[in-house]
Amino acid sequence: MSRKSDLDKCLEALRGSGRAGSGNRCEAAIKRQEKKRRPSHPLGPPLRFNHLYKTKEAELRKFYDSLSAMSDTDETRLADKVREGWRMLRQLKDPIAQLALNLTNRDELNSSRVAEWSLMPQLNAKYFEDHVPKSGEFEWVPPTALTVRRSAKRPLAPWFAAQEVWVNRKFREVQKRILLTHLETAFADKSGTPGKLDSLQIDKYHEEVFVRLDLHPETFTGTIGTDPNTWYNKLYADWIWCKECDERVSE
DSSP, X not given: OOHHHHHHHHHHHHHHTTOTTOHHHHHHHHHHHHHHHSOOOTTOSOOOTTOTTGGGHHHHHHHHHHHHHSOTTOHHHHHHHHHHHHHHHHHTTOTTHHHHHHHTOXXXXXXXXXXXXXXXXXXXXXXXXXXXXXXXXXXXXXXXXXXXTOOEEEEOHHHXXXXXXXXXXXXXXXXXXXXXHXXXXXXXXXXSSTTOOBHHHHHHHHHHHHHHTTOOGGGOTTSSSSOTTSHHHHHHIIIIIOTTSBOOOOO
8 A cells, every 4th residue: 555545544534533634643653654664774773882883883874875875887986985984994993994904905015915816816717707708809829838839819908908897896896795794794793792703704704795796705815715613714813814803602
């Protein structure tokens, strides 16, 4: 039933009871009902007072909506927006905010670039898989020691240029999805220090994002292999990339 017919029905009932002219009360009732029918926000209900993000909850919810609405093709604004989000989380002492912030700047050479080194080859390979060079898009390369006396196909410059555009766009899309999912996971977290994720939670949501984007789950370099619960992966997280994370409560 539409909103207008609901309102008409309410007004008719009021007229029948001799309380005509109470349209404002009907309007308020309809609005309350509509509010109940609205889907819940992706970040869930209001945070508890002891949540890590509580002091910036309203700002983060607004940021989440703004980032979600941004086009993946607007790479420059998207990159700036992602940095803005991680800076806010760094102010809140989010344990991986600084590491993530480092990864948003592809021109900055530091140890955290290992994650990019894992992601970029996968994106390059994914583009080749989906856009195999067609006739006229490649050239034959003369035999060399590496090709063992066999000629090889090499894509031409326009193909490589298109690949670079696609890979850069996909790279920003991955960063966007990671940040949005991090916020969703942290807002829903109630264990340990609420909002302060443990390494297993971070591993899990990264893998889910990569799978949704048709990338291999092992793209996440916080885990060696497929099992995050091995002793060496726990050690790797505790000593290297997740030193300030919450203590694991789930295995």
